[in-house]
Amino acid sequence: MHYSCGQTRPPNLDGSAFVTATGAAVMLRGSSAGCGLTGVILGGDRLDYYCWTLGNDGYTYTFVSAFEKGAAGWALDSEIPNNGSSVHCPI
Known part of the structure; x- marks a missing residue:
């Protein structure tokens, strides 16, 4: 399921340990490259993964909280460690 721009954040279902970003990535308002930015990784x-979903553009995105910055949003899985979350977001 695609989370449209500005849609309510998904539940935090991924209980894995925090991961440390190794490079830069953007956080978006929805699971699509067409959604506006909410922040930069x-x-x-230190990142907290919630869950992943398939965007309407065919790419997968993970909802990420960079809580030390006070920012959260959808990040393209190919741009974050471990290709993002291993837990699928609910429909």
């Missing part, structure tokens, strides 16, 4: 940021 930088190398060294």
